[in-house]
Each structure stands twice: as C-alpha cells, then as structure tokens.
Amino acid sequence: MKIVIANESHFKYAQIISDTITESAKVRGTGIAQRTPEYILKRLQNGNAVIALDDGKFAGFCYIEVWGNKNFVANSGLIVHPDYRKQGLAKKIKKAIFELSRDKFPNAKIFGITTGLAVMKMNYELGYKPVTFSELTNDPDFWKGCQTCKNFDILTRTEQKMCLCTGMLFDPDTKKYKSRKLNGKAFQRLKEMKQNLFLKKKSK
Numbered sequence: 001m002k003i004v005i006a007n008e009s010h011f012k013y014a015q016i017i018s019d020t021i022t023e024s025a026k027v028r029g030t031g032i033a034q035r036t037p038e039y040i041l042k043r044l045q046n047g048n049a050v051i052a053l054d055d056g057k058f059a060g061f062c063y064i065e066v067w068g069n070k071n072f073v074a075n076s077g078l079i080v081h082p083d084y085r086k087q088g089l090a091k092k093i094k095k096a097i098f099e100l101s102r103d104k105f106p107n108a109k110i111f112g113i114t115t116g117l118a119v120m121k122m123n124y125e126l127g128y129k130p131v132t133f134s135e136l137t138n139d140p141d142f143w144k145g146c147q148t149c150k151n152f153d154i155l156t157r158t159e160q161k162m163c164l165c166t167g168m169l170f171d172p173d174t175k176k177y178k179s180r181k182l183n184g185k186a187f188q189r190l191k192e193m194k195q196n197l198f199l200k201k202k203s204k
C-alpha cells in the first residue's frame, strides 16, 4: 500500500473516488457530502490531497481545503474503499493529510466536521478538540459544501449554529497534546441526543 500526495497522474481515480463517497453516503444514511468527479479532479491537481493505492487499485483519499485567508484549513472527504476498511488505513491517511496540512499551512487552524465516530477518534488522537461551529471558519463557501448533505435543512434551521456533525479543531497555538485516546461513548451519546432532537422535529 502506498499513500502519496496526489497529482495529475491520479485523474483516472476521480470517478471511483466520487462513486465510493456516493455509495458510502447511501449506506451510512447521514452526514456525508456528495462530491462530483469534477470536484475531485480539482482536488487531485493542486498538491493538497493524498491518495492510497494498492498496486494501482484505489484504496483511499482525503484532501485539504483552505478557508478564510488561509487562517483555517479543513481535512475533508476522507474515504476508504470498502475492500480496505478496518485495517488502519484511514488512520494512516488522516496522519498523512494532517502532516501535509501542517507542512503547507503551519499557522492555520485545522478543522473538520463529522458525524462519524471513527473520524472523531482519529481527530482527537491527532490533537483536535470538539468545538462549537462558531469557532470554525465563517467562510460561506465552506458551509455551502454542506448543501449536498441530507441534513442541510437542520444547519439552515439552526442558523448554522449546530447540526448532526460535531466540529473539531486543531489549534497550532495550543500546546501539543501527548498521544491520547478518546472515550467514544461520550461522542456516541452526543450524536444520539442530536439525532433525537433534530430528526424527531423533522418528522413532525
């Protein structure tokens, strides 16, 4: 397995990356924004993405997006192909994209929003903290990316204050965390509370 910084030679993987994200969103049913092949192509060409390949076969992907005058960057679109899940690949991809973000944008705060416990765990271990959405970028283009998520109406209803996703932030100015492990139960409870709160209202 190779995890490399993506470039134009990886354009041929744009379709499978997009399809894998779409399929995973259907299966999981919540909290994954759709990304078209055209959108992925742009992310493959600017040196701000990593791709995992197993002897030329697509295995995983993640990219960096830059927001608010480079004050914030997000590590977005993490996807591992179903054939390669539960083998620690997402963890390696997250580490690679985190290190690329720190190298290229050393002063930026790194953030993400997610409903996925796996991603929360990985972020936490990298030194991210859970934060309210008000601590994340207010760049409208970032939030426009949520429009293709099936929960977008919740974000609109709450005037962008909260949604089913949890915001997580790595602040380069705070002291580096020693390696730490997340107690996933608290996040799981938070997610269930938000689902009860927002999804019940929705079905009324």
Ligand SMILES: CC(C)(COP(=O)(O)OP(=O)(O)OC[C@H]1O[C@@H](n2cnc3c(N)ncnc32)[C@H](O)[C@@H]1OP(=O)(O)O)[C@@H](O)C(=O)NCCC(=O)NCCS
Binding pocket: 024, 028, 031, 032, 077, 078, 079, 080, 081, 084, 085, 086, 087, 088, 089, 090, 091, 092, 113, 114, 115, 116, 117, 118, 119, 121, 122
């Ligand atoms: C989420 C995803 C990226 C995980 O990929 P993976 O390669 O299977 O993850 P890893 O094997 O590296 O596991 C990393 C950690 O997450 C945990 N984990 C993995 N899948 C999990 C799940 N579905 N629920 C809870 N924890 C999970 C692992 O146990 C591991 O934790 P540990 O270090 O405490 O053992 C993959 O399932 C995926 O692509 N899902 C669809 C897309 C998605 O949800 N993307 C995230 C959008 S925010």
